[in-house]
Amino acid sequence: QICLSLVKLLFYLAHSPLGSIVLLDFQPRQFVMVDGNLKVTDMDDASTEELSCKEDNDCTLDFPTKSFPLKCSVVGKCEGMNEKKNLFNAYRYFFTYLLPHSAPPTLRPLLSDILNATGDLRYGINETLRAFEKVLHLYKSGLYLQKRPLLLKDYISLKGFRTVEGEDYKCWPSYSHLGCLLSIHSAEEAAAICNSQLQCQSFIVTQHRTWTGRPLASFQSSWTDLIPDTNAVVYIKRSASSGERL
Helix, strand or coil: CHHHHHHHHHHHHHCECCECCEECCCCHHHEEEECCEEEECCCCCEECCCCECCCHHHCEEECCCCEEECCECCCCEECCHHHHHHHHHHHHHHHHHHCCCCCCHHHHHHHHHHHHHHHCCCCCHHHHHHHHHHHHHHHHHCCCCCCCCCCHHHEEEEEEEEECCCCCCCCCCCCCCCCEEEECCCHHHHHHHHHHCCCCCEEEEEEEECCCCCEEEEEECCCCCEEEEEEEEEEEEHHHHCCCCC
């Protein structure tokens, strides 16, 4: 969410009515999340000036660990320098820390491609935004899910119930530090996740949703202490419920 929001912001800066805008003091502290969108808190160090040049050798974009040769345009300006400076700063301050983590395994190669392409400045902001939107579409639609045996049949579902909230086993990347709370595309995906975790005996699908519209599911090591909740469905492994009366 943070990286996509940042890319949308940089896309606007690259195509603003004032021209391509570069953030000269590009640091994480210069940004804040407002209603799920990344905003710049300080525009004092923004500039629309592109570096003047006479030849291509005048257009080297330097960073502490990398340098990139750019082209000198016919009007004597370094082509795309502002856009590329913003994009590489996004790569080194945000993408490298956020993109490699938390994504479903089948989407990680696509995010690695974005990471590598922006780190080498092979992508401009237009290509980067398209790549992010593709990943988002796959994530929201569930198209990233690999075909696998249907596992939900191995669970008993109880609508209108959930378990008592409390500390349980933890997993990564959980939305709660007290237990294992993950976003899912469907109950079928939740069943696959539960089957992959040794501690998991049940999971609860709630009405709470993430910024992408995906429901949250709580995975638990037991299914006792059920309480009524009209907005939840609890799924219990048949093997865990054998010998017990529901």
